[in-house]
Amino acid sequence: MGRSENHIRLLIGRMEDKPAHIPNTPASFLVHYSDEYFYELSAYLTSIASFLHIPEFYKDREVAGWRPDDCAVFQSRRAGKFIAWKPYETLSQLAHNLNPPDFEFVEIDASYSEDNSPAQFGAISHLFDSYGRSLITSYYQKQQYRLREYYGPIASWPEVWRFGKIVRDAMAHNGRVHISDERLGATWRGLSYSIADNGREVLNGDLLTGDLIYLLRDLDNEPR
Structure with missing residues (x-):
């Protein structure tokens, strides 16, 4: 049986601040191909999403493609939010040498501390x-x-x-x-x-x- 909820597969931010779940809600905002930062953002997000397969393979000796309900979650201190993106459609399109679709982001309000110490990677x-x-x-x-x-x-x-x-x-x-x-x-x-x-x-x-x-x-x- 498939998963009914979104799954946080990758978090870029402070693990201490990780949101409990990603709601199944419409996108909070879109980045369209006509936006002038679309292709820079595409290269950035694709690089991050693709990198995930390296530790998955070399640590766990198994790797699976991004599933439709897998989320990459990014923390924003200045907005006081997390934003979630599902890489599945983007990577599927690029795998067939097609332009990626609009980027859809869901915002999740954050309730973390005022600690501004650097994120540790x-x-x-x-x-x-x-x-x-x-x-x-x-x-x-x-x-x-x-x-x-x-x-x-x-x-x-x-x-x-x-x-x-x-x-x-x-x-x-x-x-x-x-x-x-x-x-x-x-x-x-x-x-x-x-x-x-x-x-x-x-x-x-x-x-x-x-x-x-x-x-x-x-x-x-x-x-x-």
């Missing part, structure tokens, strides 16, 4: 860091020239895009804040960075995987 942390750096950097590099044409100097950009630039620059400096101009600080969803924060850890510290998805969504909603 052990020896594989460099992989997730690399995936995150590629996601943010690729999207930013594709958009920066349009932003300069539309808004002018960086100091004139919308605050969310100034924040996005800070995160992108951190990706080039070992995942840590690196601001060279004191005028270019910014705040996003209650998290502020200024030149005084140089050296502060961004990835897996202030921002988790779910935060990167929300950040791209907010960036893409700005006119340019």
